[in-house]
Amino acid sequence: MAIDVTAVKKDFPIFDQEVGGKRLVFLDSAASSQKPRAVLDAMDGYYSTTHANVHRGVYAIAEEATRLYELARRRVGAFVGADDPAEVIFTKNVTESFNLIAYSWGRANLGRGDVVVLSSMEHHANLVPWLQLAEERGIVLRYLGLTDDGRLDTSELERELDGARLVSITACSNVLGTLTPVREVADAAHAAGALVAVDGAQLVPHVPTEVGALGADFFGFTGHKMLGPTGIGVLWARRELLEAMPPFLGGGEMISDVRTDGFSPAELPWKFEAGTPPIAEALGLAAAVEYLEKLGMDAVREHEKALSAYAIASLTERFGDDIKIHGPLDAGSRGGLISFAFKGIHPHDLSQVLDEHGVCVRAGHHCAKPLMRHLGVAATARASWSVYNDEPDIDALGDALVDADRIFS
């Protein structure tokens, strides 16, 4: 079933308003998506009827809060094919998920000279934690390269993975939009004896996802990019890995016993959830997942792929060589976004002029500075879509680009 964008837009309160007298054309969902009313209602309903701290209360509303929180874990896990809730850890964002891998698994398993393989299009979230470990422990980072059209270059995979302990790559570039061949990399990594971590931040909101099918050992994603609230992320990992890993953050909830001279960690998944968790946020994320499931992730994918195709075709038709779209040009190879350069106008200036037309795009390095250096630019402009975008949004982007041209040429 196709997505009925008019109906969908009505579910998102932010589109009820005009911004500066203009219709809001929100093309920055890759930075953070908007939220449907169902997500806000789930959180408000929770706070208004049954809020209490979870896991320890022996009274009705605390039991209900605990039940809802653990149910949210199951729902969110099931959304990415993670059926064992012990393997689903709530973090504050996917950045924390990757830090958890680096601090806990990394520090327990990696030492001087150990090789971690990343790609040249990683977000800083899957980069800085490893750079910290390189500085602290002397691990060695190796980067998979890109093809000229911005795909992951797997031609030398076997050689590049040789001796690696971990391969940690994004499933979808937040700059190029490129979908990476995760399964192929995972199989090669496993053959080389390495574990595989996958950054699903830009995949899960847009493409039906099964952690098992991807071949991932660790998989992270983040709530606020998938119609969910801020303040919550997820780390999924295989149980045996999580069981062997030392705790990361220490505190309440993650222990089974504490003495003045030591402690024993709790069972999974709570071992990795220190302190009061993002309870309302977990419920909000579960509501987001339900909303996406109702639309159907296949339909979401088709809708966004069609938008990518339309964007690439219509912008190229309107602006020819004046627009340079980074990354592969077939919509099937990308998620829901395009990055571009337009007539030498700096992305900051582009974005500023577009805003005057109600069109929100992101301008900057998108937390992927090494990739920017690879592309030879300081910044790009990026337009990204979600379930509430349609072709008129892309047309509005094109119209606004014309105006930018007028001002700066």
Add this chain to the structure above:
Amino acid sequence: MAIDVTAVKKDFPIFDQEVGGKRLVFLDSAASSQKPRAVLDAMDGYYSTTHANVHRGVYAIAEEATRLYELARRRVGAFVGADDPAEVIFTKNVTESFNLIAYSWGRANLGRGDVVVLSSMEHHANLVPWLQLAEERGIVLRYLGLTDDGRLDTSELERELDGARLVSITACSNVLGTLTPVREVADAAHAAGALVAVDGAQLVPHVPTEVGALGADFFGFTGHKMLGPTGIGVLWARRELLEAMPPFLGGGEMISDVRTDGFSPAELPWKFEAGTPPIAEALGLAAAVEYLEKLGMDAVREHEKALSAYAIASLTERFGDDIKIHGPLDAGSRGGLISFAFKGIHPHDLSQVLDEHGVCVRAGHHCAKPLMRHLGVAATARASWSVYNDEPDIDALGDALVDADRIFS
């Protein structure tokens, strides 16, 4: 001005309902408080009008989101007398705040044999991170003892702080309710050349707080206990400490530059805020702080002190030696809670029976197992109050205790 509890209760949607046919008597705010409508409205209003990721967007709603987020930082900081926003870091909860201290400051400054002084009434949040460091680095933990009536024993302070690098103590015990003489300990610690970290989780919601007056170098507190949302905590620390500390979590937002072989951290406070922050939660916490300020923290303190006095007096009068209240018996020496034992009935059973009467109390070790061992109990029952509680709530607790006695005796 005294607190008008009837009016206040109307501000909290959760009290609009009955639970199991009974009026909700919520006496578990020390675990997590309820939220006024103003907090939910602040978050919904944000999501419904101007949600976008912060700090990098060059369009109107992103600029507004950034402005509101940074304004929230100022407001929340000002609430505890922290006037330099560079010193106010948003975390996911106070547990993360203490892990940040231990991972960043701790690992940069502490080695084998270095002494960290805690107290015997610390919450696991200010205990497990140091136990982890003891295991990993061989630091030595020393515990300040308690007097017989459950106060911090400062009689041997000078000797106990000798040679310490850090003193990390709670300002208010979440079990005993005891307020600790933070300033006295801080002065002694500074005289001994140690830094001072203070756990303000149970102080900030209940007592007017000034980090400067406390003499703290680090100060942590948590949003969900002070009428704010889940998913947000705060770490305040002196700028020169934060500047010298290495980053903790690595990722987006916390860098000024990233190369394939290294990175430079961003300015304060963003250096310690990796990834998309809890934006809506920060706004919700700012709204909570505004709500408390409108009531007036002096009035809040007077109201809750009066409730403590009433609880101690009325329960003692009703039950005599059948009830044993832990900690000091004068209300001025405690925050807004009492822990107690009643007729040998296990706290879990007590709480279960109380729930039948709509009375929510916490039963368990309250994430303070070493203190439980000190008290010689496995668990306590704890009743705690906030601005929406009144004397009839305490009377309801007493009535429900009578029923528990009937069932178990």
Add this chain to the structure above:
Amino acid sequence: MPGLEDLYREIILDHYRNPRNRGELPVPPAHAETGFNPLCGDEITVYVQTEGDRIVDVKLAGQGCSISQSSASMMSTAVKGKTIDEARRVVSTFKGMMSVHEQRLGGDEAERSSDALAELGDLVALQGVVKFPVRIKCATLSWNTFAQALDAVGAPNH
């Protein structure tokens, strides 16, 4: 909402007020395991004495709430005199009964067969606990600890 009468059945309160098989056994020849309930700090130590593959004595030490104490007490009477394999089956039936909470969350598994439940005798009184999910850990604490003791007893190097 489930009421207290679902939880605090008379037989449960009886085992709580008059716990059976309290005490300790010399280790060795008995085997002892200690379990914690991380929620409330309760601790229980289960002593198991076997002869061949038969459990000839069980004793219980430690403290806990009415649910954990009565569950332990009933367990001790249910497994004493049984073979290790028989005892394992009781453990598994009991834990199955207690996992209704998990099913409720998932919402897709059938109720336990009433045949299996019949085997549990008095222990069926604890079925009401599943309506109070936080208390399930109280009811299962002694069982998990006992199961660990059985594993240790059955281990080759014992």
Add this chain to the structure above:
Amino acid sequence: MPGLEDLYREIILDHYRNPRNRGELPVPPAHAETGFNPLCGDEITVYVQTEGDRIVDVKLAGQGCSISQSSASMMSTAVKGKTIDEARRVVSTFKGMMSVHEQRLGGDEAERSSDALAELGDLVALQGVVKFPVRIKCATLSWNTFAQALDAVGAPNH
């Protein structure tokens, strides 16, 4: 809502299209500093050549948006030929003008005096930037970098 005309004044676009003092200076005798805008990845290098306490030349390299480029260009014409102390005063006046955003957040500081602003000449055109808080970092990038260069030049071991 502030409009684009507040931001993209004609004089700003002129300096952007025709940047003054682009280029490099040999180091030494000149001093060079490089600054980053962490928001967008822009980089700027400021070359400062002094004779005694006078700034005899300033050159700019690097890339950036219209605001950062024009701000740098205007800065270079404003400080060239001034003494280090005079240049420092211009920096401070300019940064004061740019900190209105901070004041708006705090809400408790007075507007800049118009006298001080008059000193800035063309640079006053950048005042509109404060209505676009994220762009303030674009406008101040070259100034912060220049201030660092002045500190280094003025340092005793230079």
